[in-house]
Amino acid sequence: DGGITQSPKYLFRKEGQNVTLSCEQNLNHDAMYWYRQDPGQGLRLIYYSQIVNDFQKGDIAEGYSVSREKKESFPLTVTSAQKNPTAFYLCASSRQPDSFTQYFGPGTRLTVL
Amino acid sequence: AQKITQTQPGMFVQEKEAVTLDCTYDTSDQSYGLFWYKQPSSGEMIFLIYQGSYDEQNATEGRYSLNFQKARKSANLVISASQLGDSAMYFCAMRPYNNAGNMLTFGGGTRLMVKP
DSSP states (O other): OOEEEEOHHHHHHOOOOOOEOOOOOOOOOEEEEEEEEESSSOOOEEEEEETTTTTTOOOOOEEEEEEEBBBOOEEEEEOOOOOOOEEEEEEEEETTTOOEEEEEEEEOEEEEE | OOEEEESEEEEEETTTTEEEEOOOOSOOOOSSEEEEEOOOOTTOOOEEEEEEETSSSEEEETTTTEEEEETTTTTEEOOOOOOGOEEEEEEEEEETTTTOOOEEEOOOEEEEEEEE
């Protein structure tokens, strides 16, 4: 089945540790995105990538880093510089950068202790 | 910059009745797309419906329809014949056509609860 997978679903880390969230898609989509969602709020864009080996900062990129070495993979690293990393993280993709519809993965809930 | 406002933090609806979820937006762009997503308790965002700013007819997808009033900058979601499985968070979002990064701006969401 085609889709977007994110792993793990729940992640716990100690304060000060870097952590990498996985996002893989087999939809052959060119563009991929990372969003952050805090309780009771909408989504905010962290980073996006329109093609392999290229990515751009979104609205809240500070404290995060990404890579796009393969079309199907777009991992997000939450660094120790991120002040409030506890949140729900959603990955999305779209067929092309100018395609309107983004499709989302199931999300990873990160809790920093 | 774009802004999406959803003024209803939570709503109740009786099963089998219709419900309207409000969404207003603010943008200086002339061409844009409007979206609605459903987020059940599992967390995944499910795409429901899309409306282009130049579309003359309101979009419909099964039990979902979008009441688009461009002059009022509103894009309300109408769910007909509510089902218990419709209980979820609903988010309105928009994106300008000229935004090469395809960046969506989301509203704060409305929690819909369907009563049996």
